[in-house]
Amino acid sequence: MTQYAFFKGQFVPIEEARISIQTHAFNYGTGCFEGIRAYWNQDHEQLYVFRLREHYERLLRSCRILHIHLPYTVNELCEITLELLRKDGYREDAYIRPLAYKADEIIGVRLHGLTDEFACFAVPFGRYIEKEEGAHVCFSSWQRVDDNAVPARAKITGAYINSAFAKTDALLGGYDEALVLTQSGHISEGSAENFFMVRNGFLITPPVTANILEGITRETVMILAREEMGLQTIEREIDRSEIYICDEAFLTGTGVQIAAITQVEHRPIGSGAIGPVVTRLRELYFDVVRGRNPKYRHWCSPVYPVA
Ligand code: PMP
Numbered sequence: 294m295t296q297y298a299f300f301k302g303q304f305v306p307i308e309e310a311r312i313s314i315q316t317h318a319f320n321y322g323t324g325c326f327e328g329i330r331a332y333w334n335q336d337h338e339q340l341y342v343f344r345l346r347e348h349y350e351r352l353l354r355s356c357r358i359l360h361i362h363l364p365y366t367v368n369e370l371c372e373i374t375l376e377l378l379r380k381d382g383y384r385e386d387a388y389i390r391p392l393a394y395k396a397d398e399i400i401g402v403r404l405h406g407l408t409d410e411f412a413c414f415a416v417p418f419g420r421y422i423e424k425e426e427g428a429h430v431c432f433s434s435w436q437r438v439d440d441n442a443v444p445a446r447a448k449i450t451g452a453y454i455n456s457a458f459a460k461t462d463a464l465l466g467g468y469d470e471a472l473v474l475t476q477s478g479h480i481s482e483g484s485a486e487n488f489f490m491v492r493n494g495f496l497i498t499p500p501v502t503a504n505i506l507e508g509i510t511r512e513t514v515m516i517l518a519r520e521e522m523g524l525q526t527i528e529r530e531i532d533r534s535e536i537y538i539c540d541e542a543f544l545t546g547t548g549v550q551i552a553a554i555t556q557v558e559h560r561p562i563g564s565g566a567i568g569p570v571v572t573r574l575r576e577l578y579f580d581v582v583r584g585r586n587p588k589y590r591h592w593c594s595p596v597y598p599v600a
Contacts, residue, residue: 296414315398325394330548331378331388333386341594346594349391355449374413430468430469480503489542490543492535498511555567
């Protein structure tokens with residue numbers, strides 16, 4: 294089966310979607326992107342894209358920060374993505390990567406007055422981290438990029454060097470993930486995930502001013518916790534040492550989904566095994582993303598014609 298890309302305004306076989314080594318975004322990281330998941334539901338024989346609109350709304354917000362002007366509305370971007378998946382014909386879970394970037398082939402670092410392009414491709418995808426039921430994390434020695442340096446709320450391609458430093462050092466150090474601190478020493482997020490902990494019956498997560506990406510899974514978890522479990526989320530600064538003593542901790546993200554953290558730098562979190570809150574949230578989440586919960590079906594865009 295041919296794999297397609299949307300590139301320079303049309304669908305082409307992925308091999309034909311090529312950029313020059315002179316491309317501005319390749320040289321300077323001047324682009325932004327999204328990561329979206331599509332889940333296959335065997336009973337419905339349907340592929341559901343999770344919170345497609347919200348991802349493109351965020352992409353367009355990233356574009357505003359980067360002076361990128363795309364000739365597409367959110368609706369059009371959603372339609373392009375659904376058409377791409379139909380052309381790919383996937384009947385399995387997939388990961389979708391839209392990119393908006395500075396496409397000029399010139400030397401000179403800036404954002405304005407350049408040519409913007411949009412591209413999108415999708416690949417079959419399973420787990421992003423193996424140990425979703427019990428990850429061992431460290432505190433990265435790399436700090437999170439600051440809003441006044443590289444704003445983390447925009448999903449900027451060049452900013453992912455910060456994530457790459459944190460992730461590689463964590464993996465080479467024998468951990469599964471890294472928690473990254475802000476310049477004031479509070480928890481920001483994981484290398485490509487948002488962070489939550491459970492303390493005394495509350496969910497607690499860093500605020501949007503802690504140099505985080507404003508995660509769509511983060512928002513989903515806050516809604517599911519409130520609506521389905523009666524659990525409120527408090528958004529506040531989190532000290533590093535709170536992680537050592539909290540009841541449960543977990544990471545959220547399109548890639549990681551919801552992953553329990555059961556150890557931090559060789560200290561067990563809570564009992565040292567996956568806890569009840571994250572276990573319940575994972576059950577809820579996987580039902581919702583696969584289109585098995587009618588209450589949240591509006592978050593799932595069907596790719597194929599509905600019978
Ligand atoms: N933070 C960072 C740095 C990320 O790259 C991601 C993944 N997109 C997230 C958080 C989680 O965001 P979302 O739930 O929207 O995928």
